[in-house]
Amino acid sequence: MNTIRKINRISKSVPAIEGAGVRLKRAFGHDDVPLLDPFLLLDDFHSDDPDDYIQGFPWHPHRGIETITYVLYGDVKHGDSMGNKGDITSGDVQWMTAGSGIVHQEMPKGTSEGLMWGFQLWANLPASQKMINPRYRDVTKDTIPEITLDNGVKVKIIAGEVIGTKGPVRDIVIDPEYLDVTVPPETSFSHDTKKGHTVFAYSVDGYAYFDSQKGKLVDKENLVIYEDGDSVHITTVDEPVRFLLISGKPLKEPVAWYGPIVMNTQEELKKAFDEYRSGTFIK
Numbered sequence: 231m232n233t234i235r236k237i238n239r240i241s242k243s244v245p246a247i248e249g250a251g252v253r254l255k256r257a258f259g260h261d262d263v264p265l266l267d268p269f270l271l272l273d274d275f276h277s278d279d280p281d282d283y284i285q286g287f288p289w290h291p292h293r294g295i296e297t298i299t300y301v302l303y304g305d306v307k308h309g310d311s312m313g314n315k316g317d318i319t320s321g322d323v324q325w326m327t328a329g330s331g332i333v334h335q336e337m338p339k340g341t342s343e344g345l346m347w348g349f350q351l352w353a354n355l356p357a358s359q360k361m362i363n364p365r366y367r368d369v370t371k372d373t374i375p376e377i378t379l380d381n382g383v384k385v386k387i388i389a390g391e392v393i394g395t396k397g398p399v400r401d402i403v404i405d406p407e408y409l410d411v412t413v414p415p416e417t418s419f420s421h422d423t424k425k426g427h428t429v430f431a432y433s434v435d436g437y438a439y440f441d442s443q444k445g446k447l448v449d450k451e452n453l454v455i456y457e458d459g460d461s462v463h464i465t466t467v468d469e470p471v472r473f474l475l476i477s478g479k480p481l482k483e484p485v486a487w488y489g490p491i492v493m494n495t496q497e498e499l500k501k502a503f504d505e506y507r508s509g510t511f512i513k
């Protein structure tokens with residue numbers, strides 16, 4: 231029997247200041263561990279005022295996690311201490327596996343109208359992969375398939391699979407799905423999800439019912455966390471809705487998290503910061 235997932239929690243993203251003074255909205259983070267395991271954090275950057283984002287995220291380290299940056303509008307200039315650099319531009323995704331460690335900076339730069347809009351998701355790595363070599367997957371807009379279903383629903387597939395079409399991001403241990411879905415008015419979208427996986431939606435624009443009971447209309451900038459089950463069911467009313475639909479396999483491991491580094495134990499965390507201070511962080 232196919233069980234449609236019920237909603238566990240709906241919560242509005244909250245204003246936060248990060249980096250060198252970037253004003254963003256946080257959908258979930260440190261206080262929510264382990265509810266969204268294997269995911270740690272989701273930030274929504276959306277502003278047409280460059281003062282909100284231009285200071286960016288100067289040099290900082292990461293270890294033990296993956297950071298997944300999805301840009302809708304604007305550019306993020308990225309550079310790391312190994313000399314890698316590039317622009318993550320409108321429609322692109324950077325799936326960065328920090329592994330044993332990278333030191334990088336991420337500097338948002340809006341469109342010519344000053345608009346910056348994007349998301350950064352943090353996914354945890356299991357103990358067995360926290361110290362692997364860093365890896366980048368630069369996923370450009372043209373490599374992300376967009377399919378249109380019979381009822382007009384449009385799905386951009388960054389990771390995962392929708393009716394036989396697979397996204398470009400594969401071979402990730404948490405078996406993630408990352409979809410950007412737009413549902414026209416008065417339309418339903420059903421999508422199968424793996425049993426036991428953590429599934430959440432983040433509404434980007436418009437509003438809809440995110441459960442089959444149609445309990446509550448969910449407005450933009452809200453996080454919908456699902457209970458376990460086999461599928462999700464979203465229904466619009468008089469307006470379209472756009473949302474991110476993300477899932478992954480929980481790691482069920484202890485989380486020791488401080489700032490941009492997430493390990494399993496306090497000892498590992500202390501070692502990481504000691505190494506960062508003494509210049510031996512990069513392996």
Ligand code: FE2
Pocket residue numbers: 287290292297334336490
């Ligand atoms: Fe970062």
